[in-house]
Amino acid sequence: MTYFSSNFKLGILGGGQLGKMLLNDTRKFDIHTSVLDASPEAPCKIACNEFHLGDLMDYDAVYNFGKHVDVLTFEIENVNTQALEALEQEGVLVFPSAKTLQIIQNKATQKLFYQDHGIPTAAFSRFAYTNEIKDAVANGGLQLPFVWKSAQFGYDGNGVKVVRKLTDLNQLPNVACIAETLIPFKKELAVTVARNPDGATAIYPVVEMEFHPEANQVEYVICPARIDPKIAEKATQIALKTSQAFNHVGLLAVEMFLTEDDTILVNEVAPRPHNSGHQTIEASYTSQFEQHLRAILNLPLGNTENKTAGVMVNLVGAENYTGPVAYKNIETIMAMPGVTPHIYGKKETRPFRKMGHVTIVNNSVNEARNIAEKVKSTIQVISHS
Amino acid sequence: MTYFSSNFKLGILGGGQLGKMLLNDTRKFDIHTSVLDASPEAPCKIACNEFHLGDLMDYDAVYNFGKHVDVLTFEIENVNTQALEALEQEGVLVFPSAKTLQIIQNKATQKLFYQDHGIPTAAFSRFAYTNEIKDAVANGGLQLPFVWKSAQFGYDGNGVKVVRKLTDLNQLPNVACIAETLIPFKKELAVTVARNPDGATAIYPVVEMEFHPEANQVEYVICPARIDPKIAEKATQIALKTSQAFNHVGLLAVEMFLTEDDTILVNEVAPRPHNSGHQTIEASYTSQFEQHLRAILNLPLGNTENKTAGVMVNLVGAENYTGPVAYKNIETIMAMPGVTPHIYGKKETRPFRKMGHVTIVNNSVNEARNIAEKVKSTIQVISHS
Numbered sequence: 001m002t003y004f005s006s007n008f009k010l011g012i013l014g015g016g017q018l019g020k021m022l023l024n025d026t027r028k029f030d031i032h033t034s035v036l037d038a039s040p041e042a043p044c045k046i047a048c049n050e051f052h053l054g055d056l057m058d059y060d061a062v063y064n065f066g067k068h069v070d071v072l073t074f075e076i077e078n079v080n081t082q083a084l085e086a087l088e089q090e091g092v093l094v095f096p097s098a099k100t101l102q103i104i105q106n107k108a109t110q111k112l113f114y115q116d117h118g119i120p121t122a123a124f125s126r127f128a129y130t131n132e133i134k135d136a137v138a139n140g141g142l143q144l145p146f147v148w149k150s151a152q153f154g155y156d157g158n159g160v161k162v163v164r165k166l167t168d169l170n171q172l173p174n175v176a177c178i179a180e181t182l183i184p185f186k187k188e189l190a191v192t193v194a195r196n197p198d199g200a201t202a203i204y205p206v207v208e209m210e211f212h213p214e215a216n217q218v219e220y221v222i223c224p225a226r227i228d229p230k231i232a233e234k235a236t237q238i239a240l241k242t243s244q245a246f247n248h249v250g251l252l253a254v255e256m257f258l259t260e261d262d263t264i265l266v267n268e269v270a271p272r273p274h275n276s277g278h279q280t281i282e283a284s285y286t287s288q289f290e291q292h293l294r295a296i297l298n299l300p301l302g303n304t305e306n307k308t309a310g311v312m313v314n315l316v317g318a319e320n321y322t323g324p325v326a327y328k329n330i331e332t333i334m335a336m337p338g339v340t341p342h343i344y345g346k347k348e349t350r351p352f353r354k355m356g357h358v359t360i361v362n363n364s365v366n367e368a369r370n371i372a373e374k375v376k377s378t379i380q381v382i383s384h385s
Numbered sequence: 386m387t388y389f390s391s392n393f394k395l396g397i398l399g400g401g402q403l404g405k406m407l408l409n410d411t412r413k414f415d416i417h418t419s420v421l422d423a424s425p426e427a428p429c430k431i432a433c434n435e436f437h438l439g440d441l442m443d444y445d446a447v448y449n450f451g452k453h454v455d456v457l458t459f460e461i462e463n464v465n466t467q468a469l470e471a472l473e474q475e476g477v478l479v480f481p482s483a484k485t486l487q488i489i490q491n492k493a494t495q496k497l498f499y500q501d502h503g504i505p506t507a508a509f510s511r512f513a514y515t516n517e518i519k520d521a522v523a524n525g526g527l528q529l530p531f532v533w534k535s536a537q538f539g540y541d542g543n544g545v546k547v548v549r550k551l552t553d554l555n556q557l558p559n560v561a562c563i564a565e566t567l568i569p570f571k572k573e574l575a576v577t578v579a580r581n582p583d584g585a586t587a588i589y590p591v592v593e594m595e596f597h598p599e600a601n602q603v604e605y606v607i608c609p610a611r612i613d614p615k616i617a618e619k620a621t622q623i624a625l626k627t628s629q630a631f632n633h634v635g636l637l638a639v640e641m642f643l644t645e646d647d648t649i650l651v652n653e654v655a656p657r658p659h660n661s662g663h664q665t666i667e668a669s670y671t672s673q674f675e676q677h678l679r680a681i682l683n684l685p686l687g688n689t690e691n692k693t694a695g696v697m698v699n700l701v702g703a704e705n706y707t708g709p710v711a712y713k714n715i716e717t718i719m720a721m722p723g724v725t726p727h728i729y730g731k732k733e734t735r736p737f738r739k740m741g742h743v744t745i746v747n748n749s750v751n752e753a754r755n756i757a758e759k760v761k762s763t764i765q766v767i768s769h770s
């Protein structure tokens with residue numbers, strides 16, 4: 001199959017910012033794209049060849065969309081995997097696979113997968129309902145504090161809560177969940193692995209992620225991570241092992257904790273281009289989006305080295321602002337060295353909504369991190385109305 | 386005026402590959418774009434917010450299109466400048482200006498402009514008709530060989546011909562033209578200058594251009610140029626002087642000859658993103674397309690330094706092939722280090738038609754040039770029908 005022809009169609013489930021950035025590279029290669037999203041205002045609506053409206057969790061919407069493409073991928077995990085399985089059986093190439101996605105969609109299943117494959121991860125217990133946790137704590141089967149995670153549909157920190165006292169449970173939905181040992185860590189790390197159907201792999205440098213304390217969202221991504229090369233090598237090997245365990249095709253972003261005693265534990269994975277790889281657009285020889293395309297189209301993988309160090313800052317909606325978005329002081333940050341804003345094109349802002357990101361490239365990672373701090377304190381995502 | 390809002394509209398005259406690459410950066414900044422082009426199959430048709438069909442040389446088409454935008458720019462020089470003048474008078478910001486374009490559109494006027502502003506350029510004579518050249522040669526007013534250039538509408542080597550014997554004139558149109566002294570040169574160089582309405586300037590490193598002998602088209606662009614730093618400095622100063630002479634806003638690509646005795650002569654200029662700057666997408670801190678946007682929107686200009694050396698190879702239609710395009714061996718070149726193909730999305734190929742380009746980035750410019758040679762000899766733009 002030749003991808004560089006109008007006979008070929010790439011289907012993308014989800015029309016958000018990840019899809020939008022992926023489309024820059026499908027356009028670069030002139031690959032025919034068809035996008036499915038539930039919102040008529042999706043950032044992907046322009047720049048794809050075909051846009052279809054539909055609910056990604058709806059079997060018929062996904063199945064009927066997928067039947068008309070040659071290769072199907074997604075920019076978000078919350079899609080109907082039964083439809084993906086049916087499409088796979090009918091010969092549509094679905095990358096990453098329905099099976100991978102089913103394991104990842106459920107946090108309990110994902111944790112068990114790590115245990116079964118000897119991938120280090122924090123200890124946890126499963127519960128059918130959040131209510132059952134209280135009994136477990138009462139009878140000593142579970143110690144406070146712990147991290148509560150809903151089994152289904154965790155995304156960007158929703159469905160995750162640090163429980164320090166029993167009353168914290170009262171605000172949580174009564175759903176299937178896990179209680180995970182709270183890991184005191186020095187740093188959160190991530191490694192992105194690209195793997196194509198032939199099994200060729202390419203691994204990006206280890207990055208550090210700094211999280212926003214309240215929103216539980218990535219605030220800064222720093223590449224390369226400022227860690228001992230031995231730790232970096234260990235993190236890289238764990239990420240590679242994880243990718244192979246999934247027999248993964250496409251990009252797999254593996255998020256990890258580096259504990260006080262330099263143990264590395266896998267926290268979770270994302271089977272797609274991920275926030276922890278946005279700096280690759282400016283900093284790497286091959287952006288994560290081009291790499292995802294190369295991987296799912298079984299093309300040779302690109303060079304994952306850095307041209308320069310890179311730091312990414314997420315642009316999220318400021319607190320106390322909801323409505324039509326405005327980017328205050330964006331001109332000011334564009335005057336700072338090596339600064340590139342990426343605006344996702346969402347029309348409405350709200351507190352902590354991801355509206356864009358800014359990449360800072362510099363030969364010195366520490367200098368890039370300093371400029372990132374200035375960027376963060378200068379630009380504001382607000383609303384005039 | 387804030388550009389980063391849906392109230393702002395950027396108009397682009399021309400929907401070809403330059404506009405297509407510019408749209409990647411308008412999308413990155415979420416700037417609302419409206420494109421005018423005569424072809425319903427223009428590469429820009431997707432990825433702009435609005436696409437309008439119309440002839441760029443037609444006064445009404447350009448005027449009516451321009452009336453609905455805040456800032457108007459172009460990706461090709463062959464546009465109706467009377468319409469641009471009318472729009473300027475009505476307060477539309479046209480960058481580059483109608484006046485600049487009028488000077489550049491006519492090669493005779495352009496040459497006189499260089500003479501008037503003390504910008505070094507090859508000696509030339511003007512003729513109202515090609516026929517008159519024969520008399521000039523007969524009465525000794527002009528020596529063979531010389532370079533014939535039609536005054537109007539030169540683009541990609543059309544309208545340019547080296548005349549070595551009088552009979553060469555017979556194949557040429559009988560139009561207003563110039564006869565320029567044939568300059569024996571060591572290298573062709575180019576420097577891109579960005580200038581915003583505030584007069585801030587940013588200058589890219591000097592590049593070398595290697596031309597295809599028959600097609601008179603750029604075949605390779607090499608950045609940085611492999612020349613003495615003193616020569617580079619001289620070329621840079623001439624480019625800057627040229628940009629200031631035009632009081633230019635936007636990008637100005639200044640093409641120059643480096644003669645045997647290290648004299649630098651300006652050949653011609655392009656007031657827009659240009660083939661000699663495509664390598665900036667991968668090699669520079671700021672791509673020429675992002676820089677053009679920063680300049681015309683009066684934003685701070687970006688860093689023009691290289692992250693790495695870069696070489697660009699044009700992908701043109703192979704001789705003897707006309708019809709639906711196919712990119713033979715594109716997978717093979719994608720396995721070469723630092724290689725990124727850019728496919729413009731034109732459906733039909735024909736001999737020497739620009740169908741795309743390939744960028745090769747490498748820490749060594751010579752290694753990049755070697756890989757470029759391999760790329761050129763491997764990929765073929767053909768047709769299966």
